[in-house]
Amino acid sequence: MERRTLLKILSALPLAGAAAAQTKRKEVKSVEELQKNWKSLLAEGAAVPSASEPLKLDKEEWRKRLEPASFKVLREEGTERAGTSPLNGEKRAGVFVCAGCGLPLFTSEMKYESGTGWPSFFTTIPGAFQTKKDFLLIYPRTEYHCARCGGHHGHVFDDGPRPTGLRYCNNGVALKFVPA
Numbered sequence: 001m002e003r004r005t006l007l008k009i010l011s012a013l014p015l016a017g018a019a020a021a022q023t024k025r026k027e028v029k030s031v032e033e034l035q036k037n038w039k040s041l042l043a044e045g046a047a048v049p050s051a052s053e054p055l056k057l058d059k060e061e062w063r064k065r066l067e068p069a070s071f072k073v074l075r076e077e078g079t080e081r082a083g084t085s086p087l088n089g090e091k092r093a094g095v096f097v098c099a100g101c102g103l104p105l106f107t108s109e110m111k112y113e114s115g116t117g118w119p120s121f122f123t124t125i126p127g128a129f130q131t132k133k134d135f136l137l138i139y140p141r142t143e144y145h146c147a148r149c150g151g152h153h154g155h156v157f158d159d160g161p162r163p164t165g166l167r168y169c170n171n172g173v174a175l176k177f178v179p180a
């Protein structure tokens, strides 16, 4: 097609189409931005630990420190019942930190409604998690856990939304929300 013809067609496209194309480009770029600028959603003056200061406790110490439901998920790889977490409906701006050790894991801008009944995210704060394959169900899944305390958070699947296509399916009891 001749360049001039193409330009004519493009200029005839409705503006909504152009705006949608622009949004798409912005969205792709923004994952990196969301990761880089996550601290902009951290409450002012909030002191948060980093993954480079590991928190290692024995099981009994964890049991004393955590609510029973959080202990079951974080330290025994349990799964909370779908739809039970108040964080499913959490829509405020802020940061989700590990309920075990306070490490920042996700921001509110990384969250989306997956309809699964578990808080779901399409990306994470860089360095927040480590992963392993598990075979607790018949098929292999990618388990992820806190890079600082090793606490189990959930599984990551590849049926998430654009632009990452990832779904971090997180147990709500493993998270604490810190409003911005």
Ligand SMILES: [Zn+2]
Pocket (backbone or CB within 6 Å): 098, 099, 100, 101, 102, 103, 146, 147, 148, 149, 150, 151
């Ligand atoms: Zn942790």
